[in-house]
Amino acid sequence: xxxxxxxxxxxxxxxxxxxxxxxxxxxxxxxxxxxxxxxxxxxxxxxxxxxxxxxxxxxxxxxxxxxxxxxxxxxxxxxxxxxxxxxxxxxxxxxxxxxxxxxxxxxxxxxxxxxxxxxxxxxxxxxxxxxxxxxxxxxxxxxxxxxxxxxxxxxxxxxxxxxxxxxxxxxxxxxxxxxxxxxxxxxxxxxxxxxxxxxxxxxxxxxxxxxxxxxxxxxxxxxxxxxxxxxxxxxxxxxxxxxxxxxxxxxxxxxxxxxxxxxxxxxxxxxxxxxxxxxxxxxxxxxxxxxxxxxxxxxxxxxxxxxxxxxxxxxxxxxxxxxxxxxxxxxxxxxxxxxxxxxxxxxxxxxxxxxxxxxxxxxxxxxxxxxxxxxxxxxxxxxxxxxxxxxxxxxxxxxxxxxxxxxxxxxxxxxxxxxxxxxxxxxxxxxxxxxxxxxxxxxxxxxxxxxxxxxxxxxxxxxxxxxxxxxxxxxx
Amino acid sequence: xxxxxxxxxxxxxxxxxxxxxxxxxxxxxxxxxxxxxxxxxxxxxxxxxxxxxxxxxxxxxxxxxxxxxxxxxxxxxxxxxxxxxxxxxxxxxxxxxxxxxxxxxxxxxxxxxxxxxxxxxxxxxxxxxxxxxxxxxxxxxxxxxxxxxxxxxxxxxxxxxxxxxxxxxxxxxxxxxxxxxxxxxxxxxxxxxxxxxxxxxxxxxxxxxxxxxxxxxxxxxxxxxxxxxxxxxxxxxxxxxxxxxxxxxxxxxxxxxxxxxxxxxxxxxxxxxxxxxxxxxxxxxxxxxxxxxxxxxxxxxxxxxxxxxxxxxxxxxxxxxxxxxxx
Numbered sequence: 148x149x150x151x152x153x154x155x156x157x158x159x160x161x162x163x164x165x166x167x168x169x170x171x172x173x174x175x176x177x178x179x180x181x182x183x184x185x186x187x188x189x190x191x192x193x194x195x196x197x198x199x200x201x202x203x204x205x206x207x208x209x210x211x212x213x214x215x216x217x218x219x220x221x222x223x224x225x226x227x228x229x230x231x232x233x234x235x236x237x238x239x240x241x242x243x244x245x246x247x248x249x250x251x252x253x254x255x256x257x258x259x260x261x262x263x264x265x266x267x268x269x270x271x272x273x274x275x276x277x278x279x280x281x282x283x284x285x286x287x288x289x290x291x292x293x294x295x296x297x298x299x300x301x302x303x304x305x306x307x308x309x310x311x312x313x314x315x316x317x318x319x320x321x322x323x324x325x326x327x328x329x330x331x332x333x334x335x336x337x338x339x340x341x342x343x344x345x346x347x348x349x350x351x352x353x354x355x356x357x358x359x360x361x362x363x364x365x366x367x368x369x370x371x372x373x374x375x376x377x378x379x380x381x382x383x384x385x386x387x388x389x390x391x392x393x394x395x396x397x398x399x400x401x402x403x404x405x406x407x408x409x410x411x412x413x414x415x416x417x418x419x420x421x422x423x424x425x426x427x428x429x430x431x432x433x434x435x436x437x438x439x440x441x442x443x444x445x446x447x448x449x450x451x452x453x454x455x456x457x458x459x460x461x462x463x464x465x466x467x468x469x470x471x472x473x474x475x476x477x478x479x480x481x482x483x484x485x486x487x488x489x490x491x492x493x494x495x496x497x498x499x500x501x502x503x504x505x506x507x508x509x510x511x512x513x514x515x516x517x518x519x520x521x522x523x524x525x526x527x528x529x530x531x532x533x534x535x536x537x538x539x540x541x542x543x544x545x546x547x548x549x550x551x552x553x554x555x556x557x558x559x560x561x562x563x564x565x566x567x568x569x570x571x572x573x574x575x576x577x578x579x580x581x582x583x584x585x586x587x588x589x590x591x592x593x594x595x596x597x598x599x600x601x602x603x604x605x606x607x608x609x610x611x612x613x614x615x616x617x618x619x620x621x622x623x
Numbered sequence: 624x625x626x627x628x629x630x631x632x633x634x635x636x637x638x639x640x641x642x643x644x645x646x647x648x649x650x651x652x653x654x655x656x657x658x659x660x661x662x663x664x665x666x667x668x669x670x671x672x673x674x675x676x677x678x679x680x681x682x683x684x685x686x687x688x689x690x691x692x693x694x695x696x697x698x699x700x701x702x703x704x705x706x707x708x709x710x711x712x713x714x715x716x717x718x719x720x721x722x723x724x725x726x727x728x729x730x731x732x733x734x735x736x737x738x739x740x741x742x743x744x745x746x747x748x749x750x751x752x753x754x755x756x757x758x759x760x761x762x763x764x765x766x767x768x769x770x771x772x773x774x775x776x777x778x779x780x781x782x783x784x785x786x787x788x789x790x791x792x793x794x795x796x797x798x799x800x801x802x803x804x805x806x807x808x809x810x811x812x813x814x815x816x817x818x819x820x821x822x823x824x825x826x827x828x829x830x831x832x833x834x835x836x837x838x839x840x841x842x843x844x845x846x847x848x849x850x851x852x853x854x855x856x857x858x859x860x861x862x863x864x865x866x867x868x869x870x871x872x873x874x875x876x877x878x879x880x881x882x883x884x885x886x887x888x889x890x891x892x893x894x895x896x897x898x899x900x901x902x903x904x905x906x907x908x909x910x911x912x913x914x915x916x917x918x919x920x921x922x923x924x925x926x927x928x929x930x931x932x933x934x935x936x937x938x939x940x941x942x943x944x945x946x947x948x949x950x
Binding site: 153154331332333334336337558559560562563593597600601604605608609610611612613 | 652788
């Protein structure tokens with residue numbers, strides 16, 4: 148089931164109402180059944196994959212706590228992680244590596260005898276696998292007690308609001324919340340609904356509207372001029388942000404309605420003044436996952452400069468691969484690693500030069516830093532959006548080698564795109580710089596608040612795209 | 624606990640008030656938008672509105688963008704001495720044409736209908752059903768519209784109870800075409816100005832011959848279309864208008880031909896007509912430009928003249944004295 152479907156608009160109030168009607172001791176069961184139903188809307192049989200990893204990690208968690216021998220503990224952890232990564236390897240990466248092997252063997256004059264798997268990638272596999280892995284790692288480290296209640300552990304992996312596209316939760320935050328009795332709280336409900344409304348706006352009014360223009364240009368890029376490709380790339384930067392942060396908003400909001408508090412996943416990333424800051428604002432639950440479970444175990448900042456750069460590059464390459472089994476994602480990750488390393492290596496020189504030029508701080512310096520960060524990120528998004536390296540290269544040539552012509556498409560749709568971006572910019576700038584004037588959804592006057600809710604609902608109904616399909620991040 | 628209960632009561636009262644306000648605003652906005660929608664003076668909906676509400680012409684042309692750009696209503700009018708309106712619409716297929724034809728028949732029965740189709744008209748195409756939402760503003764006109772929209776999604780009719788949803792994605796266009804007359808359609812005909820750049824036209828086709836699957840919905844729509852014409856004694860011409868490069872090796876094409884033949888509907892395919900192989904006549908691979916459209920319309924007028932039934936020909940006879948005979 149996807150959040151921007153009519154089915155979800157029926158599913159959500161029913162589950163929410165039942166949640167508050169059912170006694171606390173049965174609520175885990177209700178949420179688990181609802182989560183199974185939610186997941187099985189995609190491809191029912193794939194729930195077995197989830198159950199496989201749930202059983203493995205649940206058992207591993209209990210034994211990790213029981214066993215005191217560090218070697219045995221480590222072995223248990225490795226077994227659990229291997230099972231999780233094995234599922235990812237089979238369903239997500241097998242065909243990719245096999246295709247590359249085929250290419251290599253062909254180049255050497257051989258034929259690859261290994262057949263390709265005829266399977267679909269389970270929705271949100273990387274998300275719930277990473278969440279499951281964080282549980283066993285935390286139990287291994289002694290930061291989390293093993294969960295004895297199988298149903299509650301299963302719910303930790305399957306909790307429907309964040310099951311298919313995060314935020315990737317940590318057991319310390321989520322598991323205790325299943326055990327706490329949540330009473331109906333008008334504030335939680337209204338805040339949650341507001342958050343969901345903003346998420347729907349970002350997804351159907353901004354992301355899916357922009358996707359029409361982006362798709363038209365990217366799918367036929369040789370026909371388009373440089374200005375068009377630049378605009379489509381910028382539109383894609385906004386599209387992917389609204390698509391993914393919109394999902395997170397709906398996830399966080401729908402959990403909040405029933406009293407759950409999920410971690411924040413985005414903090415207005417396009418206001419970042421550097422790539423380093425960008426990653427502290429973009430997909431926070433994944434960045435912190437990689438920091439806690441890959442970067443720090445590799446030595447973190449307490450290593451030589453060369454090793455630090457190598458670690459950073461490796462983490463971002465893995466992050467790229469996490470997103471998808473395609474060289475375009477690996478290059479996307481590598482680019483970000485490269486940006487970060489360049490940023491760190493030139494930090495002193497850049498600070499000194501900026502000071503000499505009188506651009507050390509202030510509005511103009513911030514503007515330049517933000518613009519340059521957006522430029523770098525947008526270049527990387529071209530690889531993320533392209534279906535092949537060849538297409539990405541063609542698009543980059545389109546950007547940097549001038550070709551005349553500017554495509555608008557359907558004028559009214561183009562106007563919607565601009566209006567949607569303007570509305571988003573207005574909303575985000577208010578949040579970023581904390582202006583409390585012109586408050587709509589959080590106005591103290593109930594009448595203005597109600598008019599704002601209604602206004603937003605009608606904007607979604609009139610300007611949203613309702614057959615825009617799935618969220619981009621579902622494929623990961 | 625008492626405080627919690629009070630807060631909850633306040634919340635539900637406000638929620639109820641909001642729902643009431645939502646329904647009221649939705650109904651009012653729906654009526655407001657319906658007025659502007661039905662009074663557009665230009666644009667694709669103005670063409671569709673003419674077919675749905677005001678059609679009084681003898682000849683009606685229906686189909687996709689190829690209908691809209693290929694059939695010059697003035698040439699048909701002058702050539703056949705029958706008034707003509709072109710109701711073709713960009714990006715739309717047989718389901719749309721059938722729906723809009725049903726709406727037109729509620730108040731006017733044309734003598735002749737020209738249905739322009741492509742060789743894949745009966746092939747299964749997911750996006751064709753997705754585009755049926757554009758019929759939502761006509762929902763209350765006929766049950767046929769509801770049946771068509773249900774093909775897109777079972778829940779689409781439920782959503783359409785929201786009046787504003789019916790005008791989703793159209794607000795700017797509605798006001799633009801209400802206040803500003805733009806576009807150059809002449810009795811629905813919308814000629815294209817440019818000439819095709821042959822160097823950019825790919826001659827490659829990735830389609831495997833006869834690999835398409837037939838859409839039962841499209842076959843039913845074609846049957847409904849033909850049966851309505853039979854019932855109302857409308858002479859139907861089904862044409863595949865010229866295309867610079869086309870692949871007719873499709874199951875859809877075979878089914879289309881056999882359905883027309885078995886129903887004795889005049890069917891003619893101009894795809895491989897050598898006269899239209901000149902790239903000068905094209906705007907792009909799939910569309911004739913204005914010059915090509917005029918030549919093509921002259922050709923089909925000559926073709927139709929020879930085949931017009933006496934019922935459709937009544938006006939033609941009176942102006943030309945002598946009834947036409949089929950060669």
